Amino acid sequence: MRLKSISGIGYSVSDLNKTAAFYEALGFRPGKQNDGVLTVYLNWFWVEFRQGEVEQGGPAIYLSVEGIDDFYAHLGELNIKADGQPVDTTGGRRELVITDPDGYKLVLFEKK
Helix, strand or coil: CCCCCCCEEEEEECCHHHHHHHHHHHCCEEEEEECCEEEEEECCEEEEEEECCCCCCCCCEEEECCCHHHHHHHHHHCCCCECCCCEECCCCEEEEEEECCCCCEEEEEEEC
C-alpha cells in the first residue's frame, strides 16, 4: 500500500459567499455549497471550505499555472491583488503569492 496523490484540502472561512466568488474568479469550478460547506475543484483536486472560526497561517495551496506573468497581469482584471510580483526561485520555478479573503496563501507557480 502507498499514498497515490493528494486529492484535496480543507479550510475554515468566515464568509462562504466571498470565498466562493474569489476562487471562482481564479478559475476553480464550483461544487456543492450547503450547510456551511463549500467545495470547489481544479481538475480533480478539491478544496473544501467550512463556515467557522478562521485558522490563520495554515498550509498554502500550490497551483501550477501556464504563463505566470500573464496570469499576474490578469489578476488586476479580477480585482485580486497579489502579495508581490512573480519571482524566480532557486528550485527552478517562477512563483507568485496571493492571499484569499481569510488570509490563506495560494502559491501560483510555473516551472522554468
